[in-house]
Amino acid sequence: MKLFKQLTKDETNQVETTINQILDSDAMTIILKRKMLIKIKGDRNDVYLVLKEDISLFERLSSKLPEKSFSIEHARIKLGFFIHEKFLIGIESLTLLSPLTRKRISLDTKNTQKFIYGKDIVINTISLQKQIEHLEENTTIMVFSDNNIPLGYAKIFSKEKNAWLQNLVDIGIFLRSEKSAF
Amino acid sequence: MSQNNIPMEFIERWKSFYGKSQTESIIHNLRQNEPRIIVPNLLKTNIPNLVLQLESNGFKFKKINEFNGLIVTFEPFNIVSTPEYLSGMFSIQALSSLIPPLSLQPSSNSIVADLTASPGIKTSLLAQQMNNRGTIIAIEKSSKRIPALKANLIRMGVLNTIILNLDSVLFPKLDIQVDHILLDAPCSGTGLKLTKNKRLRPRILNDIFRLAKQQEALIEKAWEQLKPNGTLVYSTCSLEPEEGEVQIENFLELHKNEVVLLSIPFDIGSSGSNTNWKTPLNTQLVKTKRIFPKLGYDGFFTAILKKR
Numbered sequence: 001m002k003l004f005k006q007l008t009k010d011e012t013n014q015v016e017t018t019i020n021q022i023l024d025s026d027a028m029t030i031i032l033k034r035k036m037l038i039k040i041k042g043d044r045n046d047v048y049l050v051l052k053e054d055i056s057l058f059e060r061l062s063s064k065l066p067e068k069s070f071s072i073e074h075a076r077i078k079l080g081f082f083i084h085e086k087f088l089i090g091i092e093s094l095t096l097l098s099p100l101t102r103k104r105i106s107l108d109t110k111n112t113q114k115f116i117y118g119k120d121i122v123i124n125t126i127s128l129q130k131q132i133e134h135l136e137e138n139t140t141i142m143v144f145s146d147n148n149i150p151l152g153y154a155k156i157f158s159k160e161k162n163a164w165l166q167n168l169v170d171i172g173i174f175l176r177s178e179k180s181a182f
Numbered sequence: 183m184s185q186n187n188i189p190m191e192f193i194e195r196w197k198s199f200y201g202k203s204q205t206e207s208i209i210h211n212l213r214q215n216e217p218r219i220i221v222p223n224l225l226k227t228n229i230p231n232l233v234l235q236l237e238s239n240g241f242k243f244k245k246i247n248e249f250n251g252l253i254v255t256f257e258p259f260n261i262v263s264t265p266e267y268l269s270g271m272f273s274i275q276a277l278s279s280l281i282p283p284l285s286l287q288p289s290s291n292s293i294v295a296d297l298t299a300s301p302g303i304k305t306s307l308l309a310q311q312m313n314n315r316g317t318i319i320a321i322e323k324s325s326k327r328i329p330a331l332k333a334n335l336i337r338m339g340v341l342n343t344i345i346l347n348l349d350s351v352l353f354p355k356l357d358i359q360v361d362h363i364l365l366d367a368p369c370s371g372t373g374l375k376l377t378k379n380k381r382l383r384p385r386i387l388n389d390i391f392r393l394a395k396q397q398e399a400l401i402e403k404a405w406e407q408l409k410p411n412g413t414l415v416y417s418t419c420s421l422e423p424e425e426g427e428v429q430i431e432n433f434l435e436l437h438k439n440e441v442v443l444l445s446i447p448f449d450i451g452s453s454g455s456n457t458n459w460k461t462p463l464n465t466q467l468v469k470t471k472r473i474f475p476k477l478g479y480d481g482f483f484t485a486i487l488k489k490r
């Protein structure tokens with residue numbers, strides 16, 4: 001693989017659709033009009049949102065430096081990664097996307113602590129229920145604290161009468177695995 | 183050797199550079215336990231908001247006048263497990279770390295190179311000044327130190343940075359000219375408070391000469407890539423003039439007609455020209471800063487070099 005490569009049309013569509021769905025808007029479509037998606041060399045197929053001008057910098061890098069002497073480790077905004085050709089949202093996207101989302105749930109202090117310890121959240125109060133009752137099962141939503149701090153992403157699940165938020169990724173990862181996750 | 187023991191070799195050197203009473207103050211301050219100091223991340227919050235949120239969880243603070251710093255005076259539980267920390271609303275750092283990036287003053291359309299970036303405390307401060315716009319090329323040679331750099335920049339919400347794992351002496355090979363360069367060079371670290379410095383041993387003296395050579399090579403390579411009128415901030419957390427004043431003295435000598443020093447825009451520390459060296463130092467060094475350790479500050483040296 002080259003140092004970086006532009007996402008294919010299918011991959012781009014997948015990222016765009018996944019993120020638009022999470023946000024419940026077409027914000028990602030608008031963003032992609034001015035920016036582009038690339039993967040950089042690495043075994044996780046990480047997806048980065050870069051400026052069109054960045055491409056010439058990366059091309060210069062590949063042409064001027066011997067490949068063994070360096071690597072690109074990160075490029076502006078990481079959105080997530082592909083696993084088995086499926087795009088998964090990453091915690092790195094939170095800063096960019098949290099002001100844009102309309103699909104969200106706020107947790108009280110106790111549930112906030114639980115969530116940032118990597119735990120799932122049981123929907124066991126009316127206030128939690130109300131916030132997600134209009135959403136379907138399997139929807140990915142953004143999770144916030146009650147003072148509006150973005151905490152991560154979760155998926156809504158239910159079985160018989162019980163519903164819960166499955167923790168997909170949360171900011172506690174910076175504490176739990178600073179060395180291994182990035 | 184107990185942690186509080188400072189080898190005589192250093193004490194004698196510091197006396198010769200800074201005089202007896204300043205050296206006593208250095209020794210006293212290097213031995214102090216440093217309280218936790220937090221600095222708000224202006225990309226995400228401001229002081230009143232941050233204080234309000236953390237105080238409602240039982241934390242208590244004392245304000246430091248300089249640089250928006252807050253000393254944590256009461257910590258009901260570890261502050262790094264709060265959503266405020268994990269979402270990058272503040273960083274934990276010595277105030278001395280703010281001086282180099284704030285001296286560089288990049289703007290929101292600058293192209294900036296941070297040549298020795300990990301763990302990224304200063305990179306994140308650059309991004310804050312740039313309002314997350316423009317471009318930062320953050321370079322780090324040690325692959326082991328890359329994950330911490332990435333994690334910090336992501337947590338702090340930095341969106342304008344490209345991270346390269348590269349030896350910065352190869353920087354000119356990239357063939358790009360930049361507006362600003364931060365060179366927070368690898369150094370002996372003799373200015374660090376003893377609680378975070380495991381290395382203050384006599385043999386570190388031998389390293390000073392070797393490190394000074396590396397620093398010299400890095401400034402030279404950096405300089406080649408700086409645009410005319412661009413600025414380079416050079417800094418080290420060392421109390422040794424070979425890694426500070428003398429490094430800049432030598433650079434001025436070699437590049438006489440290409441460089442002017444700019445004053446550090448903060449009323450803090452002493453001027454680098456007050457340091458006693460074997461030969462009189464260039465008068466321009468009055469514009470550099472020699473910072474001695476004190477509450478919130480490590481021992482430090484900073485200079486701003488502008489390319490004509």
Ligand SMILES: C[S@@+](CC[C@H](N)C(=O)[O-])C[C@H]1O[C@@H](n2cnc3c(N)ncnc32)[C@H](O)[C@@H]1O
Binds near residue numbers: 367
């Ligand atoms: C003093 S620390 C930088 C601290 C950083 N600026 C911050 O504020 O968080 C120096 C860093 O430079 C890296 N380094 C040393 N020599 C280097 C070189 N030749 N090229 C790039 N990085 C280098 C070291 O691995 C170390 O991480």
